[in-house]
Amino acid sequence: xxxxPILVLALGTxxxxxxxxxxxDRITLSPRVRDLLATGAIVxxxxxxxTSTLTKGHAxxxxxxxxxxxxxxxxxxxxxxxxVVVVAAAATTALLRLAGVA
Amino acid sequence: MRSIxxxxxxxxxxxxxxxxxxxxxxxxxxxxxxxxxxxxLWVPVAMSVLVFAGGSQYMAVGVVASGGSPIAAVIGGLVxxxxxxxxGLAIGDVVGKSLPARLVGSHLLVDExxxxxxxxxxxxxxxxxxxxxxxxxxxxxxxxxxxGALAGSLVSDPNALGLDAVFPxxxxxxxxxxxxxxxxxxxxxxxxxxxxxTTPFLPPGVxxxxxxxxxxxxxxxxxxxxxxxxxxxxx
Numbered sequence: 303x304x305x306x307p308i309l310v311l312a313l314g315t316x317x318x319x320x321x322x323x324x325x326x327d328r329i330t331l332s333p334r335v336r337d338l339l340a341t342g343a344i345v346x347x348x349x350x351x352x353t354s355t356l357t358k359g360h361a362x363x364x365x366x367x368x369x370x371x372x373x374x375x376x377x378x379x380x381x382x383x384x385x386v387v388v389v390a391a392a393a394t395t396a397l398l399r400l401a402g403v404a
Numbered sequence: 405m406r407s408i409x410x411x412x413x414x415x416x417x418x419x420x421x422x423x424x425x426x427x428x429x430x431x432x433x434x435x436x437x438x439x440x441x442x443x444x445l446w447v448p449v450a451m452s453v454l455v456f457a458g459g460s461q462y463m464a465v466g467v468v469a470s471g472g473s474p475i476a477a478v479i480g481g482l483v484x485x486x487x488x489x490x491x492g493l494a495i496g497d498v499v500g501k502s503l504p505a506r507l508v509g510s511h512l513l514v515d516e517x518x519x520x521x522x523x524x525x526x527x528x529x530x531x532x533x534x535x536x537x538x539x540x541x542x543x544x545x546x547x548x549x550x551x552g553a554l555a556g557s558l559v560s561d562p563n564a565l566g567l568d569a570v571f572p573x574x575x576x577x578x579x580x581x582x583x584x585x586x587x588x589x590x591x592x593x594x595x596x597x598x599x600x601x602t603t604p605f606l607p608p609g610v611x612x613x614x615x616x617x618x619x620x621x622x623x624x625x626x627x628x629x630x631x632x633x634x635x636x637x638x639x
Contacts, residue, residue, distance in 0.1 A: 303443055303447050303464070303465070303468050303474060303477075304474070305450070306474070307464065307468075307474035307475070307477055307478045308447070308450055308451050308454060308455070308464075309454070310478050311451075311455050311460065311464060311477075311478045311481045311482065312451075312454035312455045314478070314481075314482045314485070315455055315456075315457055315460065315481070315482065315485045315488065316510065316511060318482075318485055318486055318487075318488040318489040318492070319488045319489075319491075319492050319510040319511065319513040320492070320506070320507070320510040321489055321492065322488060322489040322490065322491060322492015322493045322494075322496060322510075322513075323492040323493075323495075323496035323499045323506055323509070323510050323513070324492075324496075324506070325492070325493055325496070326492065326493050326494075326495075326496025326497065327496055327501070338619060338622065339490070339493050339494040340494055340522070341587065341588055341591055341592075341619060341622055342490050342493075342494060342616055342619055343490065343491055343494035343495065343518060343522060344522065344579055344582050344583070344588050344591075344592055345591050345592050345595040345615050345616060345618045345619060346487050346490060346491065346595075346612060346613075346615060346616065347515065347518070347519050347522075347575055347578070347579045348579055348583070348592040348593070348595060348596050348615075349592075349595045349596050349598075349599035349611070349612045349615030349618075350487075350515055350572075350575055350612055351572045351575045351576045351579065351596070352596035352597075352599055352600050353596075353599050353600060353603055353611060353612060354568075354571055354572045354575075355572040355576075356600060357600070357603045359608075360603060360604045360605075361604070366566075367568060367569055367572075370566055370569030370573065371569050371572045371573045371576060373573075374569065374572075374573030374574075374576065374577065375573060375576045375577065375580070377577075378573075378576060378577030378580055379580060383415055383418065383419070384415065384416070384418060384419025384422060384423075384574075384577065385418050385419065385422045387419075387573055387574070387577045388419075388422040388423065388426060388570055388573065388574060389422070391566070391569040391570060391572075391573035391574075392426070392565060392566035392567055392569050392570050392573075393566060394566065394569070395566030395568070395569040396564065396565050396566030397566075399563070399564060399566065400564075
């Protein structure tokens with residue numbers, strides 16, 4: 303890979319980031335639209351959770367990954383500290399893989 | 405202005421650092437993979453500093469390594485990163501007003517920093533969480549990538565350590581409280597269903613963008629009388 307595709311990807315990505323924050327400042331949003339944008343961000347984040355938990359590429363990710371995320375999610379729901387959520391999710395998935403679960 | 409250090413409680417800092425540690429190992433894996441695919445050391449390093457979006461970096465290196473064109477790699481990466489635009493629209497306030505703050509702050513916009521900011525109730529805390537998370541991840545990710553590119557195949561498979569479970573688990577923990585708010589759960593579930601149903605057929609990144617269609621499930625009005633629209637106040 304050469305420097306040109308890296309720069310194009312970097313500039314394009316920065317344009318998305320910067321453009322979003324700039325637009326937020328330039329346009330006056332009604333509370334209704336502001337609420338919709340916040341909901342939109344939550345929708346995107348939940349979709350990221352769903353796809354990165356259940357899929358790898360175009361296919362099902364296997365059981366060990368969703369199992370680890372479920373353990374982490376359950377702990378978060380029971381108000382466990384963040385570190386515990388992170389370590390428990392990774393450890394569950396790692397141990398299941400060690401045991402031969404896909 | 406209160407310092408970020410004092411605005412955030414120790415529990416939140418520990419959370420940020422735990423994610424940063426996972427990002428460093430993930431970065432080391434990216435650095436090693438990129439070098440193993442035949443790229444010189446500077447390629448993963450420059451990419452991580454300039455692009456700073458892990459998913460698109462893996463994709464770009466992977467597309468080129470498997471014989472794809474650099475143009476396809478760039479387009480794939482940009483589609484994957486298009487979600488940063490609506491993210492910026494949603495959390496633009498926490499980045500800051502001055503041009504330097506906005507330039508640097510925009511670059512630190514990643515899924516995790518957005519989720520951390522949105523999980524805070526008070527704007528001051530949201531701002532502190534955003535910068536703490538984005539900054540820590542930037543340092544950890546880039547150090548990890550540099551180390552991994554130097555060490556080669558030190559971390560050959562981060563998945564054996566279960567590190568791929570860290571990202572979704574962290575995001576889930578951060579969005580859980582927001583899902584209890586009125587009118588958030590149904591659009592989120594519909595969006596996730598749309599993303600999952602389309603993942604087998606569409607290029608990476610597109611299903612997550614399509615999830616925004618879940619916004620049709622937002623209730624028209626959050627159970628308030630008609631006068632609220634005239635005053636511009638919604639409950």
